Amino acid sequence: MDAITSSYYAIPVLDKVLIYSPLQGITALTNQDAARTLRRCLETRAPIPRQIQPLYKSLKESPSTLPDVRPARGIAPLFLGIIPTRACSLRCVYCDFITDQAAGNPMSLPMAKQIIDAYFDILDKEKSERADVQFFGGEPFYSPEVVYFSVAYAGRKARERVMDIHFEVTTNGIFSRDTAMWAADNFDAVILSLDGPPDIQESQRPARSGKPVFPIVFENAKIISSGSADLIIRSCVSQKTASRMTEIADWIVEEFHPKAVCFESVHPTGQSVGARLFPPDPIEFARRFHAAARIPEAHGVMAVHSTTDVSTCRTTICPVGKNALIVSPDGAVDACYLPEKTWRDAGLDFRLGKIHAGKFELDENMLEGIRTLSGAIKPGCVNCLCRYHCAGGCHVRRNGNHSSGKYDDSCMQTRLVTIANLLRRLNENDLAASWLADESSMTRFARRSSDQLGEMA
Amino acid sequence: MNDPSQPGQTTPSAKLQTPPNLHWVRDADFTLVIDEQKGIARQLEGDAAALWGWLCMGLSPSQCARLLAAMNDLTSVDADLVINQHLCEWQEAGLLEDSGQTQ
Numbered sequence: 001m002d003a004i005t006s007s008y009y010a011i012p013v014l015d016k017v018l019i020y021s022p023l024q025g026i027t028a029l030t031n032q033d034a035a036r037t038l039r040r041c042l043e044t045r046a047p048i049p050r051q052i053q054p055l056y057k058s059l060k061e062s063p064s065t066l067p068d069v070r071p072a073r074g075i076a077p078l079f080l081g082i083i084p085t086r087a088c089s090l091r092c093v094y095c096d097f098i099t100d101q102a103a104g105n106p107m108s109l110p111m112a113k114q115i116i117d118a119y120f121d122i123l124d125k126e127k128s129e130r131a132d133v134q135f136f137g138g139e140p141f142y143s144p145e146v147v148y149f150s151v152a153y154a155g156r157k158a159r160e161r162v163m164d165i166h167f168e169v170t171t172n173g174i175f176s177r178d179t180a181m182w183a184a185d186n187f188d189a190v191i192l193s194l195d196g197p198p199d200i201q202e203s204q205r206p207a208r209s210g211k212p213v214f215p216i217v218f219e220n221a222k223i224i225s226s227g228s229a230d231l232i233i234r235s236c237v238s239q240k241t242a243s244r245m246t247e248i249a250d251w252i253v254e255e256f257h258p259k260a261v262c263f264e265s266v267h268p269t270g271q272s273v274g275a276r277l278f279p280p281d282p283i284e285f286a287r288r289f290h291a292a293a294r295i296p297e298a299h300g301v302m303a304v305h306s307t308t309d310v311s312t313c314r315t316t317i318c319p320v321g322k323n324a325l326i327v328s329p330d331g332a333v334d335a336c337y338l339p340e341k342t343w344r345d346a347g348l349d350f351r352l353g354k355i356h357a358g359k360f361e362l363d364e365n366m367l368e369g370i371r372t373l374s375g376a377i378k379p380g381c382v383n384c385l386c387r388y389h390c391a392g393g394c395h396v397r398r399n400g401n402h403s404s405g406k407y408d409d410s411c412m413q414t415r416l417v418t419i420a421n422l423l424r425r426l427n428e429n430d431l432a433a434s435w436l437a438d439e440s441s442m443t444r445f446a447r448r449s450s451d452q453l454g455e456m457a
Numbered sequence: 458m459n460d461p462s463q464p465g466q467t468t469p470s471a472k473l474q475t476p477p478n479l480h481w482v483r484d485a486d487f488t489l490v491i492d493e494q495k496g497i498a499r500q501l502e503g504d505a506a507a508l509w510g511w512l513c514m515g516l517s518p519s520q521c522a523r524l525l526a527a528m529n530d531l532t533s534v535d536a537d538l539v540i541n542q543h544l545c546e547w548q549e550a551g552l553l554e555d556s557g558q559t560q
Contacts, residue, residue: 109523109524109527110527112527113527113528145520145523145524148510148511148514148516148524149524149527149528152507152510152511152524152528153527153528155507156503156504156507156528159486159503176514176515178513178514178515179514181513181514182510182513182514185483185510186483186510
C-alpha cells in the first residue's frame with residue numbers, strides 16, 4: 001500500500017477541492033469525486049482513472065524540496081542586522097517596541113565599525129561572495145550617522161573583496177529630502193511603514209512632536225520610489241481600516257508604484273488595546289486582502305501578507321534560526337530584532353553573544369538551539385496546509401502550542417488568505433471571492449481540524 | 458546639490474555650493490560628477506565618493522570628519538585636513554564654487 005504523505009492537503013472550496021502539495025509546488029483544483037478517488041488511489045493500489053492520472057503522476061513523481069535550512073556547522077550568517085538606535089521619532093499607537101527611557105544610547109561609530117569588521121571576518125572565513133547588511137530600529141535614521149557610516153564602510157569592505165553587498169533598511173520615512181535621495185541611491189531595498197492616506201497615517205502613526213508628518217513620509221516615499229532601491233510599503237491594518245484595504249492598495253500603487261505592498265494585521269499590544277485599535281476580523285481581512293491584492297498584482301506589484309507567501313517553503317518565517325546576527329546599540333548580538341525584554345517575557349532566549357574587541361563572541365550552543373527551536377514544527381501546525389509558509393509565525397508573539405486544529409483568529413486569517421492566494425495563482429479569482437463570501441463555507445472551514453488529504457471526509 | 462559644505466576650521470570661510478550645471482550619478486563603485494557646460498566628467502571613488510554623498514545630504518564638514526575619522530582611524534584633525542584637501546581640490550576643479558555667502 002502506498003503511504004499517503006502528510007504534506008498533501010485537500011481543502012473543500014464550495015463544490016470543488018483544492019489539492020496542494022507545498023513541498024512539490026503542486027496546486028490543483030478538482031471536483032469532490034476526483035479528490036476522493038485521488039486519495040483512494042494514493043492510499044491503495046486501486047486503478048487510477050484516466051482523468052486524475054496527470055495529477056496522480058505529479059504527486060507521485062515530482063521531487064519534494066525541503067525548505068532551506070542553514071548549515072548545521074559554522075555561522076554562515078543570513079545577514080548582519082544593525083540596530084543604530086532603539087529610539088524613534090514616531091509614537092505609533094500600536095507600537096510596543098520600547099519606551100524613550102528604555103531606548104538607551106544610540107550605537108557609537110566605533111561600535112558600528114567593530115561590528116562590520118567582525119562580520120567581514122566571518123564572510124572571509126566562510127569564503128562568502130555576498131554581504132547583506134540590514135538596518136532595524138527603533139528608527140534607524142533617528143541615528144543617521146550610524147547608517148551613513150555603516151553603508152560607506154561596509155560598502156568599501158565589500159569593494160575591497162570584489163564582493164556583492166545588499167543594503168536594506170526598515171524605516172518610518174521620517175528624514176530629510178536629501179537623506180531620502182541618498183537612501184534611494186544607496187539601498188537595495190527600503191521597507192517603509194506607511195499605513196495609508198493622511199487620515200490613517202496621522203491617526204495610527206503620529207509624531208512624538210504632535211506635528212503632522214504625513215507630508216514628509218509621502219514626499220520621501222516618492223523620492224525613494226524614483227530611485228534604484230526597491231520600495232516595499234508596509235501597511236498595518238486594524239479593524240478600523242480593514243474596509244479601506246482596496247483604497248489603500250490603489251493609492252499606494254498609484255502614488256508610488258512600489259515593488260511590493262504588504263498588509264499586516266495590527267498585533268494586539270497593551271498600547272494598541274489602549275488606543276482601541278484591534279486586529280480586523282480574520283474573514284473580513286481575507287476578503288479585503290483578496291480584493292486589494294488584485295490591484296497591485298494587475299500592475300506587476302507584489303501583494304504580500306507575510307505569513308501567506310506561497311511562492312516559497314520555509315521552516316521559520318523570520319531571521320530567527322537562520323543565523324542572522326542582529327546587533328543592538330550596546331553590542332549585544334541576538335537572533336531576533338525585537339527588544340530583549342519582549343522575547344525574555346515570552347520565555348525565550350535569543351541572545352547569541354556579543355561583540356568584543358572587533359570580534360563576535362558567539363555561543364555555538366545557542367546558535368544550534370535556536371536553529372532547532374525555529375525549525376521544529378509547532379504542535380498546532382502539524383495538520384495545517386500553511387505549515388511551510390507561515391511556519392508557525394513569529395516565535396515570540398505566537399507560540400503555536402495550541403492543539404492541532406484549534407486555530408485562533410491569527411491562524412484563521414493566515415489560512416484563509418493562503419487558500420485565496422493559491423486559488424489566485426490558479427487564476428480562480430472569482431471562486432476565491434465566492435468561497436470567502438460564503439458564510440457556511442467559512443463556518444465549516446473554521447471547524448476543520450486537519451487539512452491533510454488523507455483525512456478528507 | 459545646494460549648500461554642500463560649510464566652513465570648518467581648516468576650510469575656506471565662504472559657503473560652498475555646486476554650480477547649477479553640475480549633475481552626478483552614483484554607481485555601485487563610484488560617483489560620476491558631470492559638468493554639462495564644460496563637457497567634463499569626473500569619477501569619485503572610495504572616501505571621496507562617500508564624502509560627496511554625505512555633503513550632498515547636508516552634513517557639515519565636521520560631521521563628515523567624524524565619519525571619515527571612524528572609517529580610517531584618523532584623528533579629527535587629520536580627518537579635517539583630508540576633507541579640506543577634497544574641498545579645495547573640488548573647488549579648483551569647478552565642482553564647488555563660492556556661493557557668495559559667508560557663514
